[in-house]
Amino acid sequence: MEQLWAPWRISYITKAAGGENEPCFICAVEASSNDRENLVVHRTTFSIVILNRFPYNNGHLLVAPRRHQGKFEELTAAELLDNLETVRRMVTCLQETMRPDGFNVGLNLGRSAGAGLPGHLHWHIVPRWVGDTNFMPVLGDVKVISQSLDSLWELLTRYLSGAAS
Numbered sequence: 470m471e472q473l474w475a476p477w478r479i480s481y482i483t484k485a486a487g488g489e490n491e492p493c494f495i496c497a498v499e500a501s502s503n504d505r506e507n508l509v510v511h512r513t514t515f516s517i518v519i520l521n522r523f524p525y526n527n528g529h530l531l532v533a534p535r536r537h538q539g540k541f542e543e544l545t546a547a548e549l550l551d552n553l554e555t556v557r558r559m560v561t562c563l564q565e566t567m568r569p570d571g572f573n574v575g576l577n578l579g580r581s582a583g584a585g586l587p588g589h590l591h592w593h594i595v596p597r598w599v600g601d602t603n604f605m606p607v608l609g610d611v612k613v614i615s616q617s618l619d620s621l622w623e624l625l626t627r628y629l630s631g632a633a634s
């Protein structure tokens with residue numbers, strides 16, 4: 470089966486981030502209170518969870534430390550634990566709400582490894598369904614994607630607020 474996971478495709482995000490000298494989009498989202506517009510689905514003490522605006526697949530989430538930090542080895546123990554607990558919670562959330570068959574969970578460290586935003590590390594959580602490798606080419610219409618992201622934001626935030634659990 471063809472693998473959908475292609476970390477180098479994250480270069481899409483570089484455009485959204487505006488390049489290395491532009492403000493970090495994760496920090497911009499972190500500082501804003503408009504979580505719906507920014508597709509922020511969850512915040513914990515040290516972590517922020519954002520729907521990827523340029524998803525590899527439906528339900529693609531980014532989990533990042535709230536603090537601007539690009540070096541994995543410089544995360545504090547508390548940040549690392551909180552990030553990973555959050556990754557686990559979001560996998561459960563996606564499992565319960567979207568019923569995928571599997572997940573890709575990963576971290577791209579450094580531009581050579583495919584990180585589109587190397588200054589602020591972030592875990593990718595990509596839900597997978599059997600036979601989903603042809604999903605992305607179908608999503609040619611940006612309007613369809615943004616509508617689906619908005620309804621997905623509602624679905625996930627409702628679950629996380631406890632209404633659906």
Ligand SMILES: [Zn+2]
Binds near residue numbers: 536
């Ligand atoms: Zn940042």
